[in-house]
Amino acid sequence: MSGRGAGLLVVLLAACTGDPADGVRGPNLRVVVVTHGQSADPFWSIVSNGAHAAGEDLGIDVEYQAPLSFDMVEMANLIEAAAASRPDGLVVSIPDPAALGGAIRAAVGAGIPVVSTNSGDDAWARLGAIAHVGQPEYEAGVAAGERLSGSGVTRALCVNHEVGNAALDRRCAGLRAGLAASGGTVEVLAVDLADPDAARERIAGALAARPETDGVLALGPAGAAPALAAVRGIDAARRPALATFDLSPEVLRAVESGEIAFAVDQQPFLQGYLPVVLLAAHARAGVAPGGGGVVATGPGFVTRENAAAVIELSAEGLR
Amino acid sequence: MWLVFAAIAGPAFRSADGTAAVLNAAAPLGILAVTVALLMIAGEFDLSVGSVIGFAGMAMMLLVSHFGWPLWPAVGATLVISAGIGLANGWLVVRTRLPSFIVTLGSLFVFRGLTVALSRGLTGRTQIGELEEAAGYEAARVVFAADLGPFRISVLWWLAVAAVGAWILSRTRAGNWIQATGGSAKAAREAGVPVERVKVGLFVTTALAAGLVAVIQAVRFTGADALRGELQEFRAIAAAVIGGTLLTGGYGSALGAALGALVFGLVQQGIVITGVDADWFQVFLGVVLLAAALFNDRVRRRGLASA
Numbered sequence: 147m148s149g150r151g152a153g154l155l156v157v158l159l160a161a162c163t164g165d166p167a168d169g170v171r172g173p174n175l176r177v178v179v180v181t182h183g184q185s186a187d188p189f190w191s192i193v194s195n196g197a198h199a200a201g202e203d204l205g206i207d208v209e210y211q212a213p214l215s216f217d218m219v220e221m222a223n224l225i226e227a228a229a230a231s232r233p234d235g236l237v238v239s240i241p242d243p244a245a246l247g248g249a250i251r252a253a254v255g256a257g258i259p260v261v262s263t264n265s266g267d268d269a270w271a272r273l274g275a276i277a278h279v280g281q282p283e284y285e286a287g288v289a290a291g292e293r294l295s296g297s298g299v300t301r302a303l304c305v306n307h308e309v310g311n312a313a314l315d316r317r318c319a320g321l322r323a324g325l326a327a328s329g330g331t332v333e334v335l336a337v338d339l340a341d342p343d344a345a346r347e348r349i350a351g352a353l354a355a356r357p358e359t360d361g362v363l364a365l366g367p368a369g370a371a372p373a374l375a376a377v378r379g380i381d382a383a384r385r386p387a388l389a390t391f392d393l394s395p396e397v398l399r400a401v402e403s404g405e406i407a408f409a410v411d412q413q414p415f416l417q418g419y420l421p422v423v424l425l426a427a428h429a430r431a432g433v434a435p436g437g438g439g440v441v442a443t444g445p446g447f448v449t450r451e452n453a454a455a456v457i458e459l460s461a462e463g464l465r
Numbered sequence: 466m467w468l469v470f471a472a473i474a475g476p477a478f479r480s481a482d483g484t485a486a487v488l489n490a491a492a493p494l495g496i497l498a499v500t501v502a503l504l505m506i507a508g509e510f511d512l513s514v515g516s517v518i519g520f521a522g523m524a525m526m527l528l529v530s531h532f533g534w535p536l537w538p539a540v541g542a543t544l545v546i547s548a549g550i551g552l553a554n555g556w557l558v559v560r561t562r563l564p565s566f567i568v569t570l571g572s573l574f575v576f577r578g579l580t581v582a583l584s585r586g587l588t589g590r591t592q593i594g595e596l597e598e599a600a601g602y603e604a605a606r607v608v609f610a611a612d613l614g615p616f617r618i619s620v621l622w623w624l625a626v627a628a629v630g631a632w633i634l635s636r637t638r639a640g641n642w643i644q645a646t647g648g649s650a651k652a653a654r655e656a657g658v659p660v661e662r663v664k665v666g667l668f669v670t671t672a673l674a675a676g677l678v679a680v681i682q683a684v685r686f687t688g689a690d691a692l693r694g695e696l697q698e699f700r701a702i703a704a705a706v707i708g709g710t711l712l713t714g715g716y717g718s719a720l721g722a723a724l725g726a727l728v729f730g731l732v733q734q735g736i737v738i739t740g741v742d743a744d745w746f747q748v749f750l751g752v753v754l755l756a757a758a759l760f761n762d763r764v765r766r767r768g769l770a771s772a
């Protein structure tokens with residue numbers, strides 16, 4: 147490595163950490179959060195805001211890490227690096243227990259308390275985490291399916307913007323079960339959230355190919371925006387009902403105007419905030435939640451009635 | 466660079482766990498980068514290695530969990546499939562005389578798409594796990610995913626591939642052919658170098674390395690998903706360039722590429738260990754890449770001037 151490169155790194159490191167020394171080993175507790183959230187997805191900014199807010203409220207250091215793309219190998223590496231820095235607590239999302247299990251078990255084995263968040267409700271206990279914070283995904287999918295079927299949907303499209311994420315697969319499976327009760331069926335469509343234009347084209351194409359589709363469920367705002375654009379292109383009389391998981395300013399505006407029937411709210415702020423609080427409590431008092439150890443943050447529903455109240459908070463990155 | 470992170474992160478970075486976190490992350494990229502460097506020295510690119518990792522890993526998982534194969538034959542078949550993709554890439558490049566950048570960009574899309582389409586078509590899922598249930602898993606784990614203290618055995622694979630790559634390049638006739646092919650294919654051909662065979666062989670090598678990484682990662686993480694290996698093609702090229710390989714061919718080093726992967730691991734993991742948000746990783750990486758390219762260029766000019 148060149149001397150000049152090293153010099154630049156020093157400058158950059160100093161520039162973005164302020165005083166690096168106290169970020170690493172202060173007298174305070176230090177919690178590292180490693181999630182699979184992609185930077186283009188507004189959802190994960192709220193989780194990050196929640197984690198940092200908890201850090202400020204409690205006066206402890208919180209660091210938030212995520213791989214650049216949905217990449218489990220990279221995420222396992224991040225967990226390993228975070229564990230090597232010996233934090234007082236580690237928060238992880240577990241979208242793929244098989245891929246991340248080894249790194250999480252190693253962190254637990256090294257004596258680092260772990261709380262899983264967002265995804266991992268099927269794996270956290272056997273990997274040695276002390277609690278899980280999040281929305282049970284299958285049940286949330288069922289609830290969304292029942293709500294859609296209640297409004298008359300029988301042929302639904304499930305838009306998956308994060309192929310490979312088992313939690314999203316469970317939402318689609320839940321949707322299928324929720325609709326099956328009334329005889330409805332579900333098609334799954336994969337889209338690339340890094341390219342909203344291509345995603346819109348794909349959704350529009352799928353709707354044109356199957357004109358009998360009367361409901362679309364997006365699995366997050368990154369899928370809801372292109373789905374909304376695609377649905378708008380269909381004439382109002384034959385337009386399928388649109389619903390989505392998770393909130394964003396755009397989703398909320400569409401819920402308020404009635405273009406999106408409802409949004410399933412898993413309250414990401416709590417998914418960042420609560421794990422930090424739980425780990426701080428565990429570090430200080432050795433306590434952990436009982437009752438199965440799962441702290442459910444959803445599903446709640448945002449509909450036309452309560453959308454306005456949520457909009458203000460969403461603009462601040464809190465909902 | 467190590468010193469920079471070591472100074473900022475303190476004992477956490479210098480510890481065995483910290484060192485392991487860096488080397489473990491660098492190992493798969495190192496395996497790729499060495500073979501990609503050899504190909505680049507011969508004047509060609511392989512942009513499909515990332516997709517081949519995804520495709521090969523998924524192929525292995527499908528053979529085991531969908532078709533019920535024991536693990537070892539599946540590993541063999543996975544490497545044969547990978548080599549086949551490399552052969553196809555090489556054959557297309559040599560036959561059509563299209564730039565390898567375009568040919569392998571095509572296979573990048575084809576094999577990523579096939580990975581998603583085949584896995585969802587056959588199993589309805591894009592993530593297949595539970596490889597640990599397969600016959601022969603224990604033995605495969607020893608070879609591909611054993612833990613040596615905090616270190617993964619893939620670090621040894623990385624060292625072995627780097628050593629073999631360096632030996633071929635500097636000590637064998639094949640090595641001379643590779644450099645001659647990249648220097649000037651026309652002159653090499655006139656000197657009797659089998660340019661086409663060299664290129665096809667190197668495409669097979671990069672694809673095999675991708676297959677090996679796929680097997681290592683599938684065994685280690687007991688499964689595969691459809692996005693494995695994404696962007697690894699550019700990381701491998703970046704590691705090769707950081708290690709002194711010329712984009713224009715004809716010049717480069719296998720050991721340099723292995724070290725380039727180490728720099729990658731240092732930046733990626735060092736950032737997390739020092740407590741900087743990983744959001745900054747790409748910024749650092751880009752700066753390091755540019756600095757290394759400038760530095761290499763300067764050194765080479767000086768070398769040429771004094772020769």
